[in-house]
Amino acid sequence: MQKLFQIILFLSCLTVFSQEEPNFSAVDSLYREDQFYFGVTYNVLNLKPKDVSQNSFSTGLSLGFLRDFPINKDRTFAIAPGLGFSYNNYKENLVVDNLDGTINYSIIESGINYKKNKLALYFVDLPIEFRWRTSTFDSHKFWRVYTGFKLSYLILSQSRYLDATQNFKINNNPDINKMHYGAYISAGYNSWNLYAYYGLQNMFKNGSLNGNPIEISTLNIGLMFYVL
Template identity: 50%
Template sequence: MRNSLLIITFFTTLSIFAQEIEIKKVVKDEIDFDAIDSLYREDQFYVNITYNALQKRIDGIAQNKLSPGIAFGFLRDMPINKKRTLSVAAGLGYSLAIYNQNLGISETNGTYTYQVLDSGISFTKNKLSLHYIDLPIEFRWRNSTPESHVFWRVHSGVKLSYLFYDQYKSVSSNGTVTLSNNSDLNQFQYGFYLSFGWNTWNFYAYYGLNPIFKSSAKIENQSISMNTTNFGLMFYIL
C-alpha cells in the first residue's frame, strides 16, 4: 500500500512539473518582453524654475532682488495620432511664486491698505509669497519614436491655479509686518504657457491673463491690476 502511494505521488508530481514547464514555454513564446512598445506614452513628472516679472505696475512700484518661482507635478499623456507625435496632456501640480517688490501692505480689522514704499522708507525685506495648486492642460508635439525617447518637443497649453495660501512679509524702518490669507488676492489664476526644448532641458514661458489682486485692492483709488509673466526652465522626467 505504501509503495502504491509513493508511485502515485511521484507520477502526480511529475505531471504537475511537466505542465508548469509547458505553460512557461507557451508564455515565453507568446510574449516577447524585448519587443518595441508602439503604444508608448510620455507620462512625465516635471519641475519648473522661473523668474517672475510683474506686469501693468502702478507708477512707483518696482521689483527688487530676485523674484523666483518653482513648480512640480505630473502630466498624463494621451496621444491622438498613429505615430504618437501629437498628444494632449492633463496634470496636477504645485507652484510657489515669490515677488520681491516695494508694494507695502497693512491690515486693520480685516481691511487692507496699500502703499508704495518710497525712498523715505528703508526696508530689507518686502515680499509676497503665493502657493498654488495647478491644473495644466496642454497640446504636445514631439518627434519621438518607439525606439528612442530623446527628442525635440513643443508643449503649449493653459494653466488654472488655485491659491490656497499666501504670505506677505516686510521688514522696514516702520517695523516688521507679516500677513496671510489676504482676501484682496484673486483665488484663481489662469494663463497661457509654452515649453520647448530637447530631451530633459526646456525653455518655459507663462503669461497670466488675470490680475493677482482683485479690483478692491487700490492705491489712491487706482486699482492694483498687476499680472505676472514667468520665464525659466522646465525639466521633464519620465
C-alpha cells in the first residue's frame, strides 16, 4: 500500500511539472544591450589657424565594448560605460618638423609637389553614454539614440612628411595634448547608425604658427555599428 501511494504521488508531481510553462518574463526582465561597437568617420579640422587646410580624405576608426545598465522597468533607458580604441588621421598642409630638438610648424607653400603630409593619432577611449532605445528581449532590430561623453588618452602620435627630396617622421610630438575629450551622439535603426563627435579641447597644448598659438579641434562624422 505504501509503494502504491508513492507511485501515485510521483505521477501527480510529474503531471504538475509537465503542465508548467517557462517563465519568460523573468528572462525578459533581465536582458541587456551589452554591445561591441565599430565606427568609421570622416575627420574635419575645426577652428584651425588661418592658411591651414585639409587636402584629402581624413579617416577615423574606433572599436570597443559598452556595458549596459538599464535604469527603468521597460529597459528602454540605460547608462553604458565602456572601453575602446580609436585611430584618427588628418591630411593637411601643416608641416611638423624637428630641427635640432625643437619642434617647428610651417605651411606647405603653394606649388610644392609633395606626396604625403599627415598626422595620425592613436587613443585608448573611455566613453560613457545615456541610451534610449525601443528594444525588446526577442528583437534586436530597434530605433536608438545614444548620446555621451568620451575621454581619450593619446598613446601614440605620428607626423609624416614626404616629397621628392625630404622624408621625415616625428613620433610622440610633446606639443600634442595627451588627454582629449568631447561629446558625441549616435542615432539610427538596427545596425546602421549616424554618428558625430565634437572635440571640446584644443589638440595642441604648445606650438605656434607664424607667431600665433596653434588652436585646432576636431569634428568627426560617420557611421557607428553595434553588435551584441
